[in-house]
Amino acid sequence: MKRKTLGFLQKGLVFLAAACLFLSGCRMTGEEPSETTEPYEEVSASTIKAPKYIFLFIGDGMGYSQLQLTADYLGLSETGEKKPNALSFFSFPVTGNLETGNAESFCTDSASAATAIATGTKTKTGVLGLDADGNRLESISEKLKEQKDFRIGMISTVNLNHATPAAFYAHQSSRTLYYEIGGELLASGYDFLAGGTLLETAGKNQSRVSLYALAEQTGYQLAWGFPKNPLPTGAGKVWLTASKTDAKGALPYQLDGCGDFSLANCVKEAIPVLENDQGFFLMVEAGKIDWACEANDARSMIGEIEELDSAVQEAVRFQKQHPEETLILVTGDHETGGLSIGNRENGLKTHLEVLAGQQISFARYEEEFIPQYRKQNMDFSSVQTELVEWFGIGEGGLSLAEEEWEQLKQAYEATLLSTESSRTPLIQAVRDLIAGKAGIGWTTGQHSGEPVPVFALGVGAEKFSGWQDNTDVFRHLADLTGVR
Structure with missing residues (x-):
């Protein structure tokens, strides 16, 4: 029995080592790593404390192929050679894998996927913050605010009452109940909000009180466009909305020019607003990776992942100042498009x-x-x-x-x-x-059931290693912070 167990563990270690090599092996150019991609020091298990500052980056629709294609394209563009150029978080010391299916399908939507990440519970397609039987669930951000007095931030390149951010504060049977979801956003009292315009701000028939008017009444400092001066530390409840948006009220694609209102700048502005003695939790969604992949638009997708990487680097700069107190996670909620590098038309040529x-x-x-x-x-x-x-x-x-x-x-x-x-x-x-x-291919204009990677840096990062379920993100964060 011992011999069989040992063999199984050895095989498991080989598999995990191979997976880690795949995830971190894109830097093969022999160049010295830059400031933001240098090797990171792992926190000793004997000195692990509860993370005081938590960044959760979610690339909506971002799977392995999306990341690899971005690295391949950037490497080719910068050097003219077919060598990948690693994104900064490829060098994070811990990498893992998340299964993404929901309670009724191996292929999830963003609402149920984000609910699994936020609450640790599988639910049905299109459902937010409720389990498969309709029972209310509390997200990690709600628990941290209520039980630990953390300041909470939500940033998205799409609408803040869209599915992924909504899973961290809303409890609705349908992701399309935008007005009700927006009302729950106001009721959450979260401290920093930034993204595109809200959907259905006055209800489906435009007959209800504007959510923005209600936001001002509940104490939010509303700003349209990016502030000219940096926000002060402890600036109260801040809500930044992009003044330049696409037809759906989301930020324009990076390829189309989004100006100063970028994901990276929003993270940079959020940090001083959220930083405090108790701690903070910041969820950052690169939502238009998903939209680009649904459109099978590879070049636009690459620009969105580049911007996500820039935003992660802002968090890394903060982590270097607080290495014993910060945890950074980068993952996806699901894969979109069934993207392949290589296609039938070109065979092995790209x-x-x-x-x-x-x-x-x-x-x-x-x-x-x-x-x-x-x-x-x-x-x-x-x-x-x-x-x-x-x-x-x-x-x-x-x-x-x-x-x-x-x-x-x-x-x-x-x-x-x-x-x-x-x-x-x-x-x-x-x-x-x-x-x-x-020389690339797409199998769908929707989501796929493929797994997604997770990259972790900082306090408690080792918990996110290996093959896991998306619900484990919540469980590990709850365990690390001690919320119930």
């Missing part, structure tokens, strides 16, 4: 340089350009010029055969006749051409 020709997101192109084409009934020859400019397709960029141009023309004509505002025939044809020639 040409990621093709992605560099894209200058704007697919979403922005459909929001701004497609309506103009329809209104003016624009000739395809004029559209060709814009495809060259915005996606690098055609002369001076990605060369196409005559039959490929004909496919685009047919897709454009179908777009003029359709009423779709997203995933139009033209953008789908552009997407397929770019992905096919770049």
Whole structure:
């Protein structure tokens, strides 16, 4: 029995070692690590204390392939060689793996996935802060505020009453009850909020009291756009809303230019507002990774992951000042798009340089350009010029055969006749051409049931090592902080 057990443990250690090598092995250039990617010191088990400052970064839709493709593209862009360029958190001393299924499916949505992370309990698709039987659950952020008097922050590149941030304060049977979810955000009393505009601020029929008016009544300092001067320490309850948003009220994609209102700047502003003697918990969601992957828009996805990495580096700077008190976690809630590096068309060949020709997101192109084409009934020859400019397709960029141009023309004509505002025939044809020639693939425009990585640095980081369930994130945080 002992011999069998020992063999099993040895195999397990080999598997974990291989997984860690995969997760951290992207830096193969032989270069000296930068300030933000240098090796980190692990906290000795004999000196572990409860973390006083906790950062939880969630890349919505971010799985292994999303991270690897980003590293591959950045390495190719910076050196011209096919060598990955590691993101800063690839060097975190602890890496693990999270299964993501919910209570009724191996393939989850963001509401149930975030609820599992926030509360430690599986629930049904579309449900927030309730278990599968409809019983109320308390999130780690609610418990830390109530039991430990932590200051709490929520940041997202999408709407703050969208599914992922909502799982940390709301308790609703449907993620689409945006007004009710927004009301629970106000009732939470959380101390720092930053993101896109709220959805349905006056209810579905626009007949209810504005959530922003209620926010002012409950003591929030509301600001539209990024503050010109840094916020002071202990500034009270602060709510920053992006003044420049996309059609859905979320921050623009990095590829489209978001200005000063970036994820990294929001984290930088949040820290002095939240820092106090009791401690803080800050959840940061890069929500548009998911949206880009749903659109199968690889280049826009890469920009969002780059920005997430910049935001993580702000937390790392803080951790270096408080190494014995800080815990940083970086993970995803699920994978989106079924992304592959390699496709049937190209076999083993990749040409990621093709992605560099894209200058704007697919979403922005459909929001701004497609309506103009329809209104003016624009000739395809004029559209060709814009495809060259915005996606690098055609002369001076990605060369196409005559039959490929004909496919685009047919897709454009179908777009003029359709009423779709997203995933139009033209953008789908552009997407397929770019992905096919770049050597990447997409199996879905929705979520997949693939596992996601978790990276950990700081006090208690070792708990997040190995193959685990997404509910274990809550359990480990509760154990480390002593909440019930």
